[in-house]
Amino acid sequence: SSExxxxxxxxxxxxxxxxxTCQGDTVRDYYVSWYQHKPGRAPVVLIxxxxxxxxxxxxxxxxxxxxxxxxLTITGAQAEDEADYYCNSRDSxxxxxFGGGTRLTVL
Amino acid sequence: xxxxxxxxxxxxKPGGSLxxxxxxxxxxxxxxxxxxxxxxxxQGLEWVSSIxxxxxxxxxxxxxxxxxxxxxxxxxxxxxxxxxxxxxxxxAVYYCxxxxxxxxxxxxxxxxxxxxVTVSS
Numbered sequence: 044s045s046e047x048x049x050x051x052x053x054x055x056x057x058x059x060x061x062x063x064t065c066q067g068d069t070v071r072d073y074y075v076s077w078y079q080h081k082p083g084r085a086p087v088v089l090i091x092x093x094x095x096x097x098x099x100x101x102x103x104x105x106x107x108x109x110x111x112x113x114x115l116t117i118t119g120a121q122a123e124d125e126a127d128y129y130c131n132s133r134d135s136x137x138x139x140x141f142g143g144g145t146r147l148t149v150l
Numbered sequence: 151x152x153x154x155x156x157x158x159x160x161x162x163k164p165g166g167s168l169x170x171x172x173x174x175x176x177x178x179x180x181x182x183x184x185x186x187x188x189x190x191x192x193q194g195l196e197w198v199s200s201i202x203x204x205x206x207x208x209x210x211x212x213x214x215x216x217x218x219x220x221x222x223x224x225x226x227x228x229x230x231x232x233x234x235x236x237x238x239x240x241x242a243v244y245y246c247x248x249x250x251x252x253x254x255x256x257x258x259x260x261x262x263x264x265x266x267v268t269v270s271s
Binding site for chain 2: 088091
């Protein structure tokens with residue numbers, strides 16, 4: 044099992060704000076990156092570092108961290124945001140690890 | 151354009167072997183650590199292995215250590231994953247991924263297109 048815990052599924056009404064969380068002891072020590080994964084496509088990085096977005100990623104995506112929990116917030120969710128979301132960081136042995144993933148449904 | 155193009159993969163019988171390749175272009179391949187990440191059917195993303203820019207530092211997930219070997223050829227801008235003693239649990243889409251760094255953080259970008267490995271008798 045992953046050392047990074049995510050809620051399996053979250054839903055949000057179109058245009059509303061949703062927060063996807065990633066909980067683990069190592070979140071206190073390492074930055075978390077966030078990925079969006081749609082069926083049949085390669086994952087895409089959304090957030091890395093403290094709260095950095097690669098070019099081309101809409102500013103409705105933002106990241107934060109407090110204690111042992113990192114969060115990805117989508118402000119004003121769009122239909123195209125329906126996807127699986129994964130956090131990534133390091134485990135207690137400093138190996139790279141993904142959270143179990145959160146399936147986002149936009150209602 | 152920064153690009154990772156994967157090849158290899160396909161069906162293989164349990165106990166068999168397969169080699170995945172990943173060709174990089176559009177950036178200085180020698181400067182980066184690379185990883186393999188996989189996704190089994192209906193499951194989440196799983197980190198598999200990483201190799202440092204010069205090939206000196208190599209790491210594996212417990213699930214593949216001793217069976218998989220990651221390597222790279224910096225003269226060919228290519229990354230490889232040799233997979234031996236394959237089992238049904240290794241059935242997955244495998245992604246080649248560049249690891250980027252900055253601001254004390256690391257992240258995966260870009261990702262290859264993915265290649266399906268199916269282990270079945």
